[in-house]
Amino acid sequence: MKAIKSISLKKVMRFAKPYQGRFNAVIVWAISLSIFAALRPYMLKETVDRYLTTHDSKGLLLFILLMAVILLLEVASQFYFVYWANWLGQDIVKDIREKLFRHISNFKMKYFDNEPVGKLVTRSVSDIESIASIFSQGLFMIVSDLLKMVVILGIMFYMNWKLSCIVILGMPVLLYATRIFQQKMKIAFEEVRNQVGNLNTFVQERVTGMKIVQLFNREAIEYEKFKVINQKHNDAWLKNILYNSIFFPIADIVSSVTLGCIIWYGGLNIISGDSATTFGDLFAYTMLINMLFNPLRQIADKFNVMQMGIIAAERVFEVLDIDDHLQTSGTVEATHFKGDxxxxxxxxxxxxxxxxxxxxxxxxxxxxxxxxxxxxxxxxxxxxxxxxxxxxxxxxxxxxxxxxxxxxxxxxxxxxxxxxxxxxxxxxxxxxxxxxxxxxxxxxxxxxxxxxxxxxxxxxxxxxxxxxxxxxxxxxxxxxxxxxxxxxxxxxxxxxxxxxxxxxxxxxxxxxxxxxxxxxxxxxxxxxxxxxxxxxxxxxxxxxxxxxxxxxxxxxxxxxxxxxxxxxxxxxxxxxxxxxxx
CATH class of the missing domain: 3.40.50.300 (P-loop containing nucleotide triphosphate hydrolases)
Incomplete structure (x- = not known):
């Protein structure tokens, strides 16, 4: 299954080749975003330790202005990163959809005799939209979050390695919970995609054949059948909601406990007169822990979004990989027939x-x-x-x-x-x-x-x-x-x-x-x-x-x-x- 996903992702990435310049630009903006985002807590630490505790108002103003500049750069990086990632995703989706439609248009009639129209509509519309999420909410967001976490961990150890070790101790629990969550969500997402396809097929057939439904007085019967299919679709989404409801509170608890340990341990060090820990460290770590744990928590969600996009890509490429139903075309151009x-x-x-x-x-x-x-x-x-x-x-x-x-x-x-x-x-x-x-x-x-x-x-x-x-x-x-x-x-x-x-x-x-x-x-x-x-x-x-x-x-x-x-x-x-x- 992992091999199939890897192949599907590689196939999707091939469609990014014509947009290589834009792809590289998105990576650059992701790096810039991670650097500027991680700088803000460090600047806060420096502001507290250098100017608040020493009552230096001029230095305080200078650092506040510097923090404002960094914030503006972070906002600009965020804007261009999100905009270009979504732009790239939509262009790739446009190309895939065009290729899929052209491919379907060249199938033999035998293929359409055996495949429900609703299934092909799902592949051409909702499944392809899910592929766009690989770029807009999945892959690039994950890369950005990972870069941000690496930079934040580097700054943490540079600031105070003891406090950083406490933070590291809490991460395995969250990583384990993330892994379990990812596995459960994968199954849930596959079930959701199946039920969406079934729902589309049912609705498309009944709307097309509404005259027959009404002519034979089957409204109540078809309504009951629709309720069963709709309930299966609803149940599939409820599993998704249940796993989210369990995971995110656990992530919040781990984050809060880690923050509490940092405040407790750091506070004891300050009270005992340990100069290695400062008030600026506590201020900075309050922000850094959230900035470290939130991406880790969101990565699980983004992995699932990307996973859903890859599952959709598998379905789309299943159709694109069908060759035996394609019409073979000759080489002679018919300009006019006598008609024998x-x-x-x-x-x-x-x-x-x-x-x-x-x-x-x-x-x-x-x-x-x-x-x-x-x-x-x-x-x-x-x-x-x-x-x-x-x-x-x-x-x-x-x-x-x-x-x-x-x-x-x-x-x-x-x-x-x-x-x-x-x-x-x-x-x-x-x-x-x-x-x-x-x-x-x-x-x-x-x-x-x-x-x-x-x-x-x-x-x-x-x-x-x-x-x-x-x-x-x-x-x-x-x-x-x-x-x-x-x-x-x-x-x-x-x-x-x-x-x-x-x-x-x-x-x-x-x-x-x-x-x-x-x-x-x-x-x-x-x-x-x-x-x-x-x-x-x-x-x-x-x-x-x-x-x-x-x-x-x-x-x-x-x-x-x-x-x-x-x-x-x-x-x-x-x-x-x-x-x-x-």
């Missing part, structure tokens, strides 16, 4: 041993529109996922224009293939930005012209703010049909070489369906198109129909060719589903 697509003996399974596609052979000629039909689970959507390389095939070959898709760079491949999915996802942004997705090559005029062509312009103009209308999260302010029209428009303005449509219309009105039919005809014209067909009109107009069942292509041909097959799969499907619904 081939699936040759393609096999694929989402779960090992459970094949979804069983040796598919499919040919789509450039400019053709093919419709894929079949029962739920036949493998229709899987073909879409594989063509875009959302998932990697188990065996076989998929080519576009006689080039395997694995040879194309992921970005250029997907630029040439546009998809309109059945489940349309819109961001909480304007209609214009949801269409262009901030592509600078697509102007507002291009979007308006495209909207007019596919029949979406009138409905957009009827909205307050028209193309600047904010659709809110997931496009909740629009109907299902309107969201799908936006998705059609998004695909159309990207001017793809290949178009893939999942044109489900089961939940939209007749008028929207007519608009979508017009949009389908417009955007499929002149380009290779693969349509998961849900409408009879699309099926009849397709150049070829692919009929799938249980991961295999069982029939293919035109609508009328397939209808003429006696007891054909498509014929039965047509009369049981399409003809009835139309």
């Amino acid at each position: 697509i081939r699936f040759e003996n393609v096999r694929f399974s989402y779960i090992e041993g459970e094949e979804v596609l069983k040796g598919i052979n499919l040919k789509v000629n450039a400019g053709e529109t093919i419709a894929i039909v079949g029962a739920t689970g036949a493998g229709k959507s899987t073909i879409i996922n594989l063509l875009n390389r959302f998932y990697e095939i188990d065996s076989g070959t998929i080519t576009i224009d006689n080039t395997p898709i694995t040879e194309f760079t992921i970005g250029s491949l997907r630029k040439q293939i546009a998809i309109v999915l059945q489940d349309v996802f819109l961001f909480a942004d304007s209609i214009l930005n949801n269409i262009t997705l901030y592509n600078p090559k697509i102007s507002r005029e291009d979007v308006i012209l495209a909207a007019q062509k596919i029949g979406a312009h009138d409905f957009i103009m009827s909205l307050p703010g028209d193309y600047d209308y904010n659709v809110k999260e997931r496009g909740i302010m629009l109907s299902s049909g309107q969201r799908q029209l936006i998705a059609f428009l998004r695909a159309y303005v990207s001017n793809p070489s290949v178009l893939i449509l999942d044109e489900a219309t089961s939940s939209i009105d007749t008028y929207s369906e007519e608009l979508i039919q017009k949009a389908t005809e417009t955007i499929t014209k002149g380009r290779t198109s693969i349509v998961i067909a849900h409408r009879l009109a699309t099926i009849i107009n397709a150049d070829k129909i692919i009929v799938m069942d249980k991961g295999e292509i069982v029939e293919e041909g035109t609508h009328y060719q397939l209808l003429n097959k006696d007891n054909g799969y498509y014929k039965n499907l047509y009369y049981s589903q399409f003809a009835v619904t139309e």
Whole structure:
């Protein structure tokens, strides 16, 4: 475990390399702070012994002014130390967060099938913020406190070695208590991080699926489940609070007892006439003991803060170290496809041993529109996922224009293939930005012209703010049909070489369906198109129909060719589903 923590801390420190100058400056300010802080008690001793006891008012004024200067220097050192340490921490966190987000963005879809979204949100937000505490409240603070303690101990022994020995006698007790406290807090912090992740995952899922929660009247049930998870989170923090409540009073007692012993022993020496101990020593040691024990007490707390940051770093680097889920990209830049697509003996399974596609052979000629039909689970959507390389095939070959898709760079491949999915996802942004997705090559005029062509312009103009209308999260302010029209428009303005449509219309009105039919005809014209067909009109107009069942292509041909097959799969499907619904 210690080795893992050491590795995680080293990985975090690598992100500090671009800020080496600032890192060094923080160390310099830490050294300055420790020196100026330790000088104040010594100056107090000198003031008492040299000028108070001798009634020298001029010398007293001079030393008071000197102490004021040292205090100002200490304040300045404290300011720059804290500011630069936090500044460095935030810049490092910014870099780690950017790398993490870029890394997650390149994962295969299979990774997101198995990992809860709430967990990834926790890693990207709260865990990374905890890493910042390594610099702002952990590592540099510990270094500063240790330097301060070293300087203070040096000054103590320089002033009075006998009194310093009494101070040293009290430190093992505090060090032992600190060690026990650190071990207990480590376990408590790990439990807190686990419960934070569980809480985030639960809340994210329930808020996203709130419609289902309310539709099935599960508010009370989900509330009770939330109370259980929240109680575990609360219990984890209570352990943290308990250990703090025990440790800090013990530290205060050790500090107070040590101070009492110093006053008692030093006072006896002064009364007995021992010149080695002065009133200035007692004044100075009163401050020095607090300055020595407080950092030691706080180091335990700061070690725990740093420990929490390192635990968070371990979680973040667990994600960053995942390589087997990263998409491998080819070297060929796809600039334009003619649109000849081939699936040759393609096999694929989402779960090992459970094949979804069983040796598919499919040919789509450039400019053709093919419709894929079949029962739920036949493998229709899987073909879409594989063509875009959302998932990697188990065996076989998929080519576009006689080039395997694995040879194309992921970005250029997907630029040439546009998809309109059945489940349309819109961001909480304007209609214009949801269409262009901030592509600078697509102007507002291009979007308006495209909207007019596919029949979406009138409905957009009827909205307050028209193309600047904010659709809110997931496009909740629009109907299902309107969201799908936006998705059609998004695909159309990207001017793809290949178009893939999942044109489900089961939940939209007749008028929207007519608009979508017009949009389908417009955007499929002149380009290779693969349509998961849900409408009879699309099926009849397709150049070829692919009929799938249980991961295999069982029939293919035109609508009328397939209808003429006696007891054909498509014929039965047509009369049981399409003809009835139309």
